[in-house]
Amino acid sequence: MLGGMQDWEMRVSGLIDHAARAHPTREIVTHWADGTQSRTNWHDLRCDALRMVQALRRLDIYPEDRVATLAMNHARHLASWFGITGAGCVLHTINPRLFDDQLDYIVNHARDRVLIYDVAFHPIVERMRHRWPTIEHYICFDDPHHAVTFADWIAVEDGDALWNPGDERGPCMLCYTSGTTGDPKGVLYSHRSNVLHTLSMLQPACLAIEPRSCVLPIVPMFHANNWGLPWACAATGAKMVYSQVADAAVLCDLISAEKVTHVGGVPTVWFSMFEHMEGTGRPMPTFEMALSGGSAVPASVVERLMRGGIRVVQAWGMTETSPIATVTYEPPEWDAMTFDEQVACKSRQGRAVYGSEVRAVSLFDPFSEAPRDGDTPGALQVRGAWTVKRYFEAEEDTVGSDRWFDTGDVAAISAEGVVRLTDRTKDLIKSGGEWISSVDLENAAVAHPDVLEAAAIAVAHPRWDERPLLVVVRRPGGAVSVEALLVFLADRVARWWLPDAIEFVEALPHTGTGKISKKDLRLQFRDYRLPE
Ligand code: ADP
Secondary structure (H helix, E strand, C coil): CCCCCCCCCCCCHHHHHHHHHHCCCCEEEEECCCCCEEEEEHHHHHHHHHHHHHHHHHCCCCCCCEEEEECCCCHHHHHHHHHHHHCCCEEEECCCCCCHHHHHHHHHHHCEEEEEECHHHHHHHHHHHHHCCCCCEEEECCCCCCCEEHHHHHHCCCCCCCCCCCCCCCEEEEEECCCCCCCCCEEEEEHHHHHHHHHHHHCCCCCCCCCCCEEEECCCCCCHHHHHHHHHHHHHCCEEEEECCCCHHHHHHHHHHCCCCEEEECHHHHHHHHHHHHHHCCCCCCCCEEEECCCCCCHHHHHHHHHCCCEEEEEEECHHHCCEEEECCCCCCHHHCCHHHHHHHHHCCEEECCCEEEEEEECCCCCCECCCCCCCCEEEEEEECCCCCCCCCCCCCCCCCCCCEEEEEEEEECCCCCEEEEEEHHHCEEECCEEECHHHHHHHHHCCCCEEEEEEEEEEECCCEEEEEEEEEECCCCCCCHHHHHHHHHCCCCHHHCCCEEEECCCCCECCCCCECHHHHHHHCCCCCCCC
């Protein structure tokens, strides 16, 4: 016997239908690269998306064809998310900071037929187009000189169209992992996985996005489903604020002027905001929630945000998990905790959200679960309603019959289910058969007032196998010495974890999403010799 209720397809077009009906005048604001601003709203954005559905059909682009974007954050890009998926096509967001060989690989692997791009990335298009034979149509979001513009392309349509109907398990969006090992892999989200991920994000214990929210995603739209923020904002008719530029002064101005409540960014975003405030003497802009993900947020950053009256919500996940799998929501005992305990709580990666399950398996025996004692590190695995099963075009599933997906992260899970990420498997430093967490070392180092950024990497050692090298960027005006930093660290980490060497550098290499690139750093220091 089945239940007596309606089947209601969970497709992302339903999200913007809701926004346009229930919250038609809620705004989407864009700060453009040239400093101008424009405003649209959910009603008009839906009309643009429907026009785009017609324009794609006119080009003979069919459901399940891949349509790519190469663009920063703005309202036209947002309209294209709903237009592409509403036509039943697959939205492929390309990270413009990938290397040419990766750009070549992913466009050809995805067999993208259309590319819509920001004029700022015209040099990439010029350089790559002879390597992208599958792309038949180039459309420019913002400039008439190089290709037909998005506005002109959709202007001839009347928007009197219907979304493409289809199975909710049909393909919706394609995001490639950065490919730190081997070729990038495509994660093909379904409409259903994205809608379920959205419903989870809206919960008060998760991101608490609601109609009165005003969300500024600083995380780029090409990164990991943009953390699901476009879908979540449509689902509630929240106001959105986008900036094509990631300059801290512009972002702080926008937060104040538009009364932003939620800001989503990787930890480097908070660092650059702090730097801006120190450089200018301006106070921290007020907003309700800092959503931090992508890499571990140091306790010193959590503390500073919390002292500014901001609720910090750290989320852990990856492209393969849509991306949100765990969140640092406040536990029932929150109010009884001291401030320091609250900071420590927010500095961990939190508990699984409903719809995602996590476990850590022993680093020595993949068939047994690591003890849930909050201390023993294990290989972190996840499964759930928005976790990858099979990479795009792969011949077999990436998970076994029990569906556990190996994240490549290392974590200790407590008896209460709180996840504390200690490293990525390949970043762990193996010293004399024991593991040193590069993340813990880095967090301890950035707690020093003179340290802006720090990264710990393994360097080969004849006796211990590997030993840590700490590479540090000092704050402007900071003068901390190697000896002083070692004394500072000695109070915070086990003695045998202390780095064998500390090197000061002007800057650390970062990935396209603003994370420290350990891969590049290891390359930079590949011939490094530790002092005797
Ligand atoms: P990329 O591989 O390009 O960095 P992802 O966003 O998929 O793209 O990266 C996911 C990885 O980022 C995770 O496996 C984890 O190592 C790291 N990560 C994400 N969120 C957090 C977090 N809150 N704390 C620590 N590490 C995180």
